[in-house]
Amino acid sequence: MMTEWENAQAGYLYDANYDKEIVEARTRCADLCYEFNSCRPSETERQRELLHEILGNIDGDIVITAPFYCDYGYNISVGKKFLYEP
Numbered sequence: 001m002m003t004e005w006e007n008a009q010a011g012y013l014y015d016a017n018y019d020k021e022i023v024e025a026r027t028r029c030a031d032l033c034y035e036f037n038s039c040r041p042s043e044t045e046r047q048r049e050l051l052h053e054i055l056g057n058i059d060g061d062i063v064i065t066a067p068f069y070c071d072y073g074y075n076i077s078v079g080k081k082f083l084y085e086p
Helices: 004-010 020-038 044-054
Strands: 062-064 082-084
Touching: 004 020, 020 044, 044 062
Parallel strands: 062 082
Antiparallel strands: none
């Protein structure tokens, strides 16, 4: 029998509420998003560092403006000249 984490990684349905690894991954990402969203607009270097911790792959220069939220982050890949403005 697979764990909920293994089900998630395999692309199967999973219960995200009770598996310790899944809850920790989601909490870690929520904390990083909170920190990103709390940055001053002038703190571009810190924002960049946080996005590299949150996202799975960043190819080139990107712009993401606060507020930004995601559940896990490591599954997200963005390419050159990516822009996200809520």
